[in-house]
Amino acid sequence: xxxxxxxxxxxxxxxxxxxxxxxxxxxxxxxxxxxxxxxxxxxxxxxxxxxxxxxxxxxxxxxxxxxxxxxxxxxxxxxxxxxxxxxxxxxxxxxxxxxxxxxxxxxxxxxxxxxxxxxxxxxxxxxxxxxxxxxxxxxxxxxxxxxxxxxxxxxxxxxxxxxxxxxxxxxxxxxxxxxxxxxxxxxxxxxxxxxxxxxxxxxxxxxxxxxxxxxxxxxxxxxxxx
Numbered sequence: 001x002x003x004x005x006x007x008x009x010x011x012x013x014x015x016x017x018x019x020x021x022x023x024x025x026x027x028x029x030x031x032x033x034x035x036x037x038x039x040x041x042x043x044x045x046x047x048x049x050x051x052x053x054x055x056x057x058x059x060x061x062x063x064x065x066x067x068x069x070x071x072x073x074x075x076x077x078x079x080x081x082x083x084x085x086x087x088x089x090x091x092x093x094x095x096x097x098x099x100x101x102x103x104x105x106x107x108x109x110x111x112x113x114x115x116x117x118x119x120x121x122x123x124x125x126x127x128x129x130x131x132x133x134x135x136x137x138x139x140x141x142x143x144x145x146x147x148x149x150x151x152x153x154x155x156x157x158x159x160x161x162x163x164x165x166x167x168x169x170x171x172x173x174x175x176x177x178x179x180x181x182x183x184x185x186x187x188x189x190x191x192x193x194x195x196x197x198x199x200x201x202x203x204x205x206x207x208x209x210x211x212x213x214x215x216x217x218x219x220x221x222x223x224x225x226x
Contacts, residue, residue, distance in 0.1 A: 054168050125186045141221035148183050148214045156209050157183035157216045197223040
């Protein structure tokens with residue numbers, strides 16, 4: 001058994017020969033630093049399936065849904081209790097049904113490669129957002145009008161709702177969801193709205209594309225609270 005003793009005697013601010021017991025916060029900082037250095041020596045980030053670099057230059061752990069400012073912070077996280085617990089849970093789940101896990105991997109590898117379209121984006125389209133209320137039920141909703149004067153011929157704008165945990169731009173918050181609207185050659189735009197149920201009853205939510213004015217109009221109402 002090897003016992004590692006931290007050298008607190010020569011830390012910044014201490015007097016020579018006046019070593020003494022380190023405070024709890026100093027011991028915790030030293031422990032995290034030792035774990036970070038150990039992880040840097042033993043872990044290859046290029047082979048880590050859970051690390052993700054975001055557009056801000058930070059790092060995310062896809063297993064624990066945590067954000068980190070640098071590699072040292074991420075590596076220290078991988079040695080912590082939360083990450084290790086989640087790794088154990090994932091391993092136990094995979095071991096519980098290895099056949100299903102192998103089948104899932106085979107299905108993923110057998111998926112055909114979809115060629116990504118490449119086109120020059122010309123900017124963000126103009127839009128207006130209006131709050132609406134149904135005169136009969138009193139339900140609240142939103143009306144979106146998006147203008148695409150330079151849209152490609154034969155292209156109709158598409159839209160979908162996305163949960164906060166699908167996006168990688170902001171820290172996930174279950175209280176919000178996103179409405180994405182896309183049309184070539186414009187950049188995809190996203191609207192952040194409350195994570196409330198959308199009323200799918202006929203007539204309560206609709207969308208309309210006007211090819212003459214090249215304007216997409218869509219409205220949805222939030223489901224009535226019970």
